[in-house]
Each structure stands twice: as structure tokens, then as C-alpha cells.
Amino acid sequence: MDWQPLMLTFKLAVVTTVILFVISIPIASWLSSTKSKIRPVLETLVSMPLVLPPTVLGFYMLLAFSPENTFGSWLDEWLGIRLIFSFGGLVVASVIYSLPFMVQPIQAGLSSLPSTLKEASFTMGKSYTTTLLKILLPNIKPSLLTGIVLSFAHTVGEFGVVLMIGGNMPGKTKVASIAIYDEVEALNYAAANSYSLILFSVTFIILLLVYLTNGGFFKRYGQ
């Protein structure tokens, strides 16, 4: 069995999750505290990938990133980045595609904290950033863990977006989910089964760990 698609899948999932974690905290904290009128619009945009067929997202990204078009050619000429049929493109697409899975748990966690925690910190002269890092985030650890794991698992499982903008290039864009499809097409069921079984087991274990942690299992029986 070729391990490359699996390694690529996990590499993509790790990179995507790290980027998502960093960009989702400011988005989620803004969404949870703002009274701005554009909040519903931003919330809708963040949640769109939940309901939109991945192929729609992939199709528009394919158009946007194509060197034939303005944005794509600007990226190509000025930054030397070509996002279609490349690993970089997969990362960008995955970040957008998994955004709600990171933003929503963090936003929900922040909203569930009493606002007096934040206000108490402000009256002690602490800035919003200090408050966020020292008070708010440490008190929503279960939400952060949920966000990290869901985005990771969701990226492992993506297919449509990857196929649209990444194609099927071994070592570059051929992730496990594509490899499975490929092997089935070639009637190579044994290989498809190996990939599937590994993905199945890994995602099962990851999710199980989250639910055990958030359910307090390790706290109760961990000593």
C-alpha cells in the first residue's frame, strides 16, 4: 500500500488546523462580543461551508485562483503563488471549508462565559488581549479542544473541494479520500479498504478522545 496519500492527508489536516486556530480566535471573539450590524452577514459567511455543496466552493475557488483570472494572475505574478493543483491551494480551500467547525465552538464557548469576567478584568486595567489570553480562553478549554478536533477530522474527511481545486496529483494533492475513490475506480478494492479502514479508525479514536475529555472521563478515572 502507498502511504503517501495518508501522510498528505494528515499533513494537510495539521497545517489547516493550526492556521484555523490562529485566525478563528479573533473572528470568534469579535463575533461573540460585537453589536455591529454586519455581524449576521459575517456569521452567515462563516457558516456557509456547512450547507453548501463542497463542489460549489471548489468551483468558485478554481475560478478565482486560476491564473487566467485577475486574482489568480495577481497571485501568480506578484507573489509567485499558484493555488490550483498545489498543496498551498488545498490548505487555503480547507481553511475556508472547515472555518465553521473552528469558529462556532469557540464563539459558543466565549458567549457562554458571564460577561462580568471580562468586565472585572477591564476594571483591573487589563487590555482585551490580556483578558482574552489569560481569562477567557483558559476558561473555554473544552470548546477549544472541540474546535481543534472537529476541524482536523473534517479536513481529513474532505473530498469535493480537494478534487475540484487540487485534482489528483500523487504526492502533491492526492489525499487519502481521493486515493480511495481512485482505487475503487480501478476496481482495486483491497487498497481502497486499507485506506478506508485507517481513516475510519483514526477519526473514531480522535472523536472518542474528545468526548471522553469533555465528559470528564480522564479527570474521574485518570489518577
Add this chain to the structure above:
Amino acid sequence: MINLNLKKTLGSAGGKMDLDLQLIVEKGQFVTLFGESGAGKTSTLRMLSGLLKPDSGTIEVGGTTWFDSCKNIDLKPQQRKVGYVFQDYALFPNMNVRQNLEYALRKGQDKTIIGELLQFAELGPLEQRKPETLSGGQKQRVALARALVQRPEILILDEPLSALDLKMRIKLQEYLLQVHKKFKLTTILVSHDIGEIVKLSDKVFELQNGRVIKKGAAADFFGLNKTSAKFRFSGEILKIHREDVLYVISVLIGNDIIKVVADRTEADEFKIGDQVLVASKAFNPIIQKI
């Protein structure tokens, strides 16, 4: 001196309310805001501390302007030297008692105050405990100690004792008075408990629908100085009960129910839930150890 002149439209439970009030608090005074829920007491405290922005008006503290809608001055809560004790205590759940206090330190501030406050609040043995493991009274003492770390000049207490039982409340009232004097604070309290208000405050402002409707020295405010009674208590009427020609009024004072006989005209004046003063001057009360 604190000089508040505030206007703000608030969305309260019973529709919109226009808060419009002028308050002057002298330095070193212990002042209570008193009034029904939704009268604007907490909003006033929030505007003073910078957590809520008034629509217009001015806030001056000790000659410095904290807020002035005309001059576009609006100090952030971080810049206002206020110690705020929230009704829900707002202790940080991820930190133990000592860390909660240490978090409040200003940059470069001397750490010795933490030890002093822990000792003064009798929190020494609890310093490693997380807030969730503390009792209500203990949480209250942590919240108060934490509000004092930065040595504020103004201490704001938003119904700090309302969630505690009577015994703990009386103990902490003493403690609040000590704190007020020891740290030379100007203290603003929100409270519903008349006994507490009389015991603690120099001056009372009664708020109703966002306006000050009555103010005065605490004892005068509730009419306690009008009677020259030998002993007197304030309480709440629980029951008015007719027995033949007389009426028996049951009054809750502290944890005790006291029955007072009244005639019909007197009984007509009262209704259940009224705050009343029970006093006697004709007899010498018996005092006995329990």
C-alpha cells in the same frame, strides 16, 4: 468628590426608561443606592466604572473628568481607578485564590499587598483553592480583596451580600465597614436591605425609574430618628391576621417572626410585604444570654 450627571436611555423589562440623574458623593463617604429592581442602580455603577457609556452628561472624580459627552472625553474602564465587586463575584475559575488577586496587580506593583490582603480577609488557608470549591461568603471575601489590590479610591459594591445567609451577611457587613475605613475608600453600595443600609452607609439615594426621588442621611432617610425609642428594629410584614376586634401583624425581623397587635385603623395602613419599623419605649426589654 464624585460628581455624576448622567443621561441614558435603557431598555428595561417594562419597556424603555430614561435614566436622568445627578449624584454628588463626597470623598470618603459610604453611599448606598436604594430602590426597586430596574430603577437604574446597576446601570449607574456601570457608567461610573466605564462599562456602560452614557448617552450624554459628565462624570468627574476628584477634579478629573472621566466622561464628558460635549468634550468627547470617555476614559476606558482600564483607566478609571475603581474597584468593582460584582453581584456574581466574577472570580476567574481557572485561577486559585492567590492567582485571582495577583492577576489584579498593576504592572510593576509591589506584590506584598497580596499577602496583606489575604491575611486581612482571612483567606490565607484558602489561597491555593479554586473558586468553585469556596462557599459564598469566602467567594465574596476573595472578590472584595481582589477589588482592593490596585488600591482604588472608589469601591463599587453591586448587591455584594444578597446571595448570603443572614449570619454571613452580618459578619461581612462588619468586614465591609472595616475595609471602608482602613483603605480610606469612597464606597458606593447597591442594597435592598434596610438594616444593612442603616448599618453601613452615611448617605442614601433612592432611585425610581432612573431618577433620584429621595436622598438623605441613612438614619433620617428611613425615619428612624423620628422615634426616640428604647429599642427598634426594621422588618417586613409577613401576615396581617384579624383576631376578634384586634389585628395581629406578623413581622419578620432578621430570622425571627414577631407578632405586633394593632387596631383596625393601624392595620389598614399596612399591607403584606411592607418594610416597617418595630419599636418600643414603654417597657424595658428583658435581656438574656442564649
